[in-house]
Amino acid sequence: MGKIERVLSLIREGERNPAEIAGKLGMSREEVEGIIKILESMGYVERIEKGSGACETCPLRSICPGSCVRKTATVYRVTKKSFSLKQDHI
Amino acid sequence: MAMKVVALAGNPNVGKTTVFNALTGMRQHVGNWPGVTVEKKEGVFEYEGQRFLVVDLPGTYSLTAHSVDELVARNFLLNSGPDVVVNVVDATALMRNLFLTMEILEMGVTNVVLALNKMDLAEKRGIRIDVKKLETLLGIPVVPLNAKAGIGVNDLKKRIYEMANGRIKTTPIVPKYEPDIEREITHIEGALSGTGLVTKYSPRWLAVKLLQRDDEVMKLVLRHLGKEKLDEVMTHIGEIEAKYGRAMDLIIAGQKYEFVDSLMHRFIRYTSKESSNLTDQLDRILVHPVYGFFALMLVFYAMFRFVFAVGLPIQGWLAAEFSDFGGWLAPHIASGALRGLLVDGIIGGVGAVLSFFPLVFLLFFVLAVLEDVGYMARVAVLMEKIMRKFGLPGKSVISLILGFGCNVPAVMATRTLEDERDRLVTMFVNPFIPCSARLSVISFLAGAFFKGNQALVAVSIYALAIVVALFSAWLISHFVIRGEESPFVIELPEYLLPGWKTLLLHSWERSKEFVKKAGTIILIGSIFIWYLSNYPAAIGTGKSYAERLGHIFAPYMGLMGLDWRAAVSLLFGIIAKENVISTYSIIYGVGGGEEALRGAMAGLLSPLQAYVLGVVTTLYIPCIATIGAIRAESNWKWAAFSTAYMITVASAIGILIWHIGLFLGL
Ligand SMILES: Nc1nc2c(ncn2[C@@H]2O[C@H](COP(=O)(O)OP(=O)(O)O)[C@@H](O)[C@H]2O)c(=O)[nH]1
Numbered sequence: 001m002g003k004i005e006r007v008l009s010l011i012r013e014g015e016r017n018p019a020e021i022a023g024k025l026g027m028s029r030e031e032v033e034g035i036i037k038i039l040e041s042m043g044y045v046e047r048i049e050k051g052s053g054a055c056e057t058c059p060l061r062s063i064c065p066g067s068c069v070r071k072t073a074t075v076y077r078v079t080k081k082s083f084s085l086k087q088d089h090i
Numbered sequence: 091m092a093m094k095v096v097a098l099a100g101n102p103n104v105g106k107t108t109v110f111n112a113l114t115g116m117r118q119h120v121g122n123w124p125g126v127t128v129e130k131k132e133g134v135f136e137y138e139g140q141r142f143l144v145v146d147l148p149g150t151y152s153l154t155a156h157s158v159d160e161l162v163a164r165n166f167l168l169n170s171g172p173d174v175v176v177n178v179v180d181a182t183a184l185m186r187n188l189f190l191t192m193e194i195l196e197m198g199v200t201n202v203v204l205a206l207n208k209m210d211l212a213e214k215r216g217i218r219i220d221v222k223k224l225e226t227l228l229g230i231p232v233v234p235l236n237a238k239a240g241i242g243v244n245d246l247k248k249r250i251y252e253m254a255n256g257r258i259k260t261t262p263i264v265p266k267y268e269p270d271i272e273r274e275i276t277h278i279e280g281a282l283s284g285t286g287l288v289t290k291y292s293p294r295w296l297a298v299k300l301l302q303r304d305d306e307v308m309k310l311v312l313r314h315l316g317k318e319k320l321d322e323v324m325t326h327i328g329e330i331e332a333k334y335g336r337a338m339d340l341i342i343a344g345q346k347y348e349f350v351d352s353l354m355h356r357f358i359r360y361t362s363k364e365s366s367n368l369t370d371q372l373d374r375i376l377v378h379p380v381y382g383f384f385a386l387m388l389v390f391y392a393m394f395r396f397v398f399a400v401g402l403p404i405q406g407w408l409a410a411e412f413s414d415f416g417g418w419l420a421p422h423i424a425s426g427a428l429r430g431l432l433v434d435g436i437i438g439g440v441g442a443v444l445s446f447f448p449l450v451f452l453l454f455f456v457l458a459v460l461e462d463v464g465y466m467a468r469v470a471v472l473m474e475k476i477m478r479k480f481g482l483p484g485k486s487v488i489s490l491i492l493g494f495g496c497n498v499p500a501v502m503a504t505r506t507l508e509d510e511r512d513r514l515v516t517m518f519v520n521p522f523i524p525c526s527a528r529l530s531v532i533s534f535l536a537g538a539f540f541k542g543n544q545a546l547v548a549v550s551i552y553a554l555a556i557v558v559a560l561f562s563a564w565l566i567s568h569f570v571i572r573g574e575e576s577p578f579v580i581e582l583p584e585y586l587l588p589g590w591k592t593l594l595l596h597s598w599e600r601s602k603e604f605v606k607k608a609g610t611i612i613l614i615g616s617i618f619i620w621y622l623s624n625y626p627a628a629i630g631t632g633k634s635y636a637e638r639l640g641h642i643f644a645p646y647m648g649l650m651g652l653d654w655r656a657a658v659s660l661l662f663g664i665i666a667k668e669n670v671i672s673t674y675s676i677i678y679g680v681g682g683g684e685e686a687l688r689g690a691m692a693g694l695l696s697p698l699q700a701y702v703l704g705v706v707t708t709l710y711i712p713c714i715a716t717i718g719a720i721r722a723e724s725n726w727k728w729a730a731f732s733t734a735y736m737i738t739v740a741s742a743i744g745i746l747i748w749h750i751g752l753f754l755g756l
Pocket residue numbers: 101102103104105106107108109149207208209210211235236237238239
């Protein structure tokens with residue numbers, strides 16, 4: 001199995017940190033992040049939108065001082081498409 | 091002569107826009123791709139007297155038909171027949187970039203120039219690329235670029251010019267797969283041969299896409315060759331898929347990636363150890379569940395030290411100004427009631443809160459620095475790690491981090507959680523995260539009663555709030571059984587030095603809202619509190635509404651060493667936490683002077699009492715807007731339960747701290 005499939009497998013098994021995935025597969029964190037982007041573009045993982053929607057509909061928006069944090073982590077969740085795959089090897 | 095068309099393709103963020111601008115200068119036009127809301131940018135440049143139309147394609151990581159962006163880019167390359175395709179790649183991330191290059195070449199597009207951008211960065215990171223070898227390997231021209239500095243742009247224009255005029259012969263490489271798959275590709279190619287389709291599209295590409303069950307290509311085959319042919323091909327694909335036991339789609343992408351990987355060592359060399367950059371080194375500590383937590387406390391401590399050191403003197407000065415203003419105004423107003431309302435109520439209440447503007451601004455400034463550097467994202471991940479150990483759903487991290495700003499959007503952000511029970515648990519814990527409104531109360535009390543170690547006091551209250559949140563998460567997870575969580579992965583931004591201009595602008599934007607709030611909610615609250623404190627009789631007589639109200643709760647407050655004044659403040663604090671300050675200010679009738687208020691209060695509250703008040707204010711109840719948000723996102727019962735729980739916990743901790751303090755003789 002190639003790197004792309006192995007990264008997806010590890011994510012499905014509950015690994016959340018690209019740095020740790022990189023450690024396990026012996027590649028750099030940047031490469032793992034690149035693979036996640038490819039997986040995203042193929043529809044195997046998807047980005048969870050941050051609180052932006054919540055901020056826009058918030059009743060306190062006009063007087064809210066502190067929220068809508070910028071530059072946060074990007075969270076990708078595994079999609080249904082991934083779960084249609086069998087997970088029987090690694 | 092018609093203009094030659096040049097398409098720019100590449101991953102997002104590789105510098106496509108920069109290349110586009112460098113090529114076309116100011117001559118650009120922005121519109122939309124037909125039928126979709128994807129931005130289409132076009133521009134023109136001239137070389138050797140010939141004009142070229144440059145079309146910027148959406149940035150994508152692959153050319154599957156999964157998203158609109160990909161489809162737009164792919165269809166343009168397939169159907170519009172650009173004269174030259176410039177594939178812009180980021181030299182610092184060649185693996186994923188060349189993956190897309192392979193997708194482009196696999197389509198049978200032959201007139202491709204590879205623009206190897208960000209060469210300066212690659213150089214800096216010790217990545218050495220042998221351009222000549224890369225050229226031979228890929229079979230297409232490669233132009234090294236530093237688009238930001240405009241280096242190599244002329245070379246690129248020259249190559250485009252040559253290619254558009256047929257002066258460059260290319261022999262593009264295409265990815266190879268395992269023998270089983272190659273056999274299948276040949277088979278499908280055979281089935282398609284002789285049909286009208288293969289005169290328009292590369293048969294190999296069609297075969298690969300069919301193997302990947304690409305919707306668009308399947309439709310294409312259906313339209314041109316009919317259902318029977320498609321079924322025949324698809325049955326075959328079903329068989330090979332069954333043999334692998336995994337989706338072909340992923341297997342092919344995987345092998346394409348391995349193919350790129352196998353090329354890498356032939357043209358790339360690392361002069362420094364690539365894997366261990368600063369971000370990775372820092373993250374080993376900052377995201378570590380134990381060291382990370384201590385680092386977080388240290389960072390917050392430093393932040394408060396800075397905010398207090400710089401902000402308190404300004405705040406004191408501002409408070410004195412408000413006080414002077416009140417003092418100046420008072421003799422000018424004949425009506426006693428109006429004077430009271432203006433001087434004690436409005437200037438006193440709103441002024442007390444407003445005098446915190448410098449502190450709030452500084453705090454937002456430091457927070458913005460931490461955000462821009464990339465540290466806040468680490469805090470979120472760290473909290474997520476810790477929270478997960480205490481039974482909280484991992485994805486609550488988004489909600490929790492928003493909570494440091496304001497609990498209301500934080501509660502609303504729980505919508506991103508699919509599981510109903512996850513939502514309830516996250517909403518339950520969220521109000522314990524100290525929002526920025528509580529910060530002004532914490533800094534007010536810390537500043538007034540703890541000369542010298544304000545920062546320590548503030549951090550300890552924050553830490554306590556986080557510990558209580560963790561404990562609550564642990565407790566509630568025993569009662570609300572959550573569903574299986576769908577897996578996810580978190581990508582952190584690289585650490586970066588912030589841009590000072592945006593920082594200042596952003597802190598200003600945020601602290602401006604603080605002033606707005608002071609001018610609306612706090613203003614109305616102050617008028618209301620002033621009224622309750624002066625009618626039907628002035629405060630101190632025991633007959634004012636405020637006192638009567640406060641005395642109802644006084645015995646209870648007594649358990650934690652606080653009196654009726656605290657009760658009244660906390661009651662109004664439910665509307666907005668800042669009201670705790672304005673209420674105190676009004677009750678003590680010290681017009682506008684936070685300095686004076688400190689003096690007045692110092693005699694009435696011991697440091698221990700002030701600390702208890704700070705803790706209780708932080709924990710006791712979500713503000714009314716947060717309760718409303720919880721109700722809206724769940725139901726009345728849950729909102730009521732959360733509120734009751736918070737009051738219970740706050741009281742228990744208040745009582746505990748008070749008695750431990752007494753025991754220790756504080
Ligand atoms: N160091 C360096 N940075 C570059 C270069 N080209 C672009 N950038 C930066 O890369 C980032 C992304 O560029 P942009 O043109 O917006 O990328 P796009 O998303 O592909 O359009 C920007 O911050 C650019 O300043 C380059 O040659 N060298």
